[in-house]
Amino acid sequence: MIPPGIALLKGTSFHRAAEANMEQKLTTHRDLPAEEIVEIAVANFEQEAAGDILLTDEEASRGPAVVLGEAKDQLAELAETHAKQQAPEYQPALVEKSVRIELPEAPRDLVGIIDLVDDRGRVIDFKTATRRRSQSDADSSVQLTVYAAAYECLHGVPPTELRLDCVVQTKTQTTRQVLATHRSREDFAALARRINAVTAAIEAGVFPPTNPGNWWCSPTFCGYWHDCPYRPRTAG
Ligand code: SF4
Numbered sequence: 044m045i046p047p048g049i050a051l052l053k054g055t056s057f058h059r060a061a062e063a064n065m066e067q068k069l070t071t072h073r074d075l076p077a078e079e080i081v082e083i084a085v086a087n088f089e090q091e092a093a094g095d096i097l098l099t100d101e102e103a104s105r106g107p108a109v110v111l112g113e114a115k116d117q118l119a120e121l122a123e124t125h126a127k128q129q130a131p132e133y134q135p136a137l138v139e140k141s142v143r144i145e146l147p148e149a150p151r152d153l154v155g156i157i158d159l160v161d162d163r164g165r166v167i168d169f170k171t172a173t174r175r176r177s178q179s180d181a182d183s184s185v186q187l188t189v190y191a192a193a194y195e196c197l198h199g200v201p202p203t204e205l206r207l208d209c210v211v212q213t214k215t216q217t218t219r220q221v222l223a224t225h226r227s228r229e230d231f232a233a234l235a236r237r238i239n240a241v242t243a244a245i246e247a248g249v250f251p252p253t254n255p256g257n258w259w260c261s262p263t264f265c266g267y268w269h270d271c272p273y274r275p276r277t278a279g
Contacts, residue, residue, distance in 0.1 A: 045266030046095035060084035077126035084122035142193035155193035164203035181222035
């Protein structure tokens, strides 16, 4: 089992704090204080970082204590931005809702877990990023297509909007970026064909490598980076 990297731990801890706040907001209709949301994120990070973690070569050369300290500060800022700018905008209707989607002509169903649906019928995906996303990131996101299909399975109508709600943290600033998008029946049909193609490949013992341009195909996020024969050789 490959341990998680620091960037992954930061993202996971951010999501745990957002989820904890939205869970309680379902009934209280109030956000937790920003300091409490930050505390949840940082406590989760510390707990996870106490186990095995994977350091990139660059992180190892700077030393785990330094890198973990920096990551904790960055996470606190991410969580504070979430608490002050993202969370107040949403009254949750569903949090971490698991939905089974039956796929005709496929040997298996698809199970999707929607992070957040608000009381205005919007499906929201909270993200952290180190650069601003483009509109095409939202329009082509397979994750958002799955969320849209899951929502429609649950409610019988499409969501009013799909959102990538990002906290973008660069070396100099931390800001919020919202990208809205929608999906059509044709998008669902394309998704089903994609799932069928991938399922057939896996059953045939073929595991196609991801697009090397994807953000997770990097030494920061992929634990298989050093052993992977497909990784881009000029990237690290
Ligand atoms: S490095 Fe290899 S295993 Fe990791 S994401 Fe890229 S292609 Fe996949």
